[in-house]
Amino acid sequence: MEAKPKLYYFCGRGRMESIRWLLAAAGVEFEEEFLETREQYEKLQKDGCLLFDQVPLVEMDGMLLTQSRAILSYLATKYNLYGKDLKKRVRIDMYTDGTLDLMIMITSVPFKPPEEKEENYALIVKRAKTRYFPVFEKILKDHGEAFLVGNQLSWADIQLLEAILMVEELSPPVLSDFPLLQAFKTRISNIPAIKKFLQPGNQRKPLPDDHYVKVVRNVLKF
Known part of the structure; x- marks a missing residue:
């Protein structure tokens, strides 16, 4: 069985939310690991997972994908959401x-x-x-x-x-x-797949609040 894509990002929207949307619209289940500490982020850097020391990061198809535009293009092509010519x-x-x-x-x-x-x-x-x-x-x-x-x-x-x-x-x-x-x-x-994603309890993220902003600032140190 093909492994579920794994998404590494904060528990919020940001650059990952459009990736979540595209996977959900394609009917693809995915897992998430939320970055909550600087140590988690530094471990991804140390392990060579972040091409330009940036998230989002998506692990799928035996690859570590970074840069949100590249990830979205890959997903759209893979799931026939990128046009026929x-x-x-x-x-x-x-x-x-x-x-x-x-x-x-x-x-x-x-x-x-x-x-x-x-x-x-x-x-x-x-x-x-x-x-x-x-x-x-x-x-x-x-x-x-x-x-x-x-x-x-x-x-x-x-x-x-x-x-x-x-x-x-x-x-x-x-x-x-x-x-x-x-x-x-x-x-x-x-x-149907989009309607499901919009229902309460699914993986769509809420509006960013002060806690989200604080976590992002602490992890990325800016």
């Missing part, structure tokens, strides 16, 4: 890079000074509504299909749903002017 893949890359830009803005805010957080979140919601969501609304309108690329589920759909839900946590009515994205959200959320 080069032109579809480059569109998936463009769309996932765009949503990643938005998500990185969100995940960085908890590490900013408290007095800056509200302003930063407001700016993110504004950018989502003016820069990112209009693009995806137009994509769905122009081709009239259920998915973003090739009319089949891809990494781009999964990551866009993840991004939508993250922004909705900041502003629940953020999709009010985007009816096609509202329908997209409902459609993708109801895919």
Whole structure:
């Protein structure tokens, strides 16, 4: 029996959350080892597990995979979520890079000074509504299909749903002017493997809190 992928990261979202999403959407069970101490991190370094001394780290298929973009590309290809030809893949890359830009803005805010957080979140919601969501609304309108690329589920759909839900946590009515994205959200959320991942008690991580920020700072010493 093929071993389950093992994920090494903090007990929080960060750069690992999109990897969790992709595995879950593919119906792949995975194990997690949470980094809670500096000693755990230093052991991974000493053992040569971290290519650039960075997490996330995914152990699977006899390999130690680092760099989140490379991991996501590998998983999308392995589980047939990366399009069937080069032109579809480059569109998936463009769309996932765009949503990643938005998500990185969100995940960085908890590490900013408290007095800056509200302003930063407001700016993110504004950018989502003016820069990112209009693009995806137009994509769905122009081709009239259920998915973003090739009319089949891809990494781009999964990551866009993840991004939508993250922004909705900041502003629940953020999709009010985007009816096609509202329908997209409902459609993708109801895919059985994704619906299961969104249920309470699964491996999707909650919003980062002060404890998560403290652990990350202590482990990475920044």
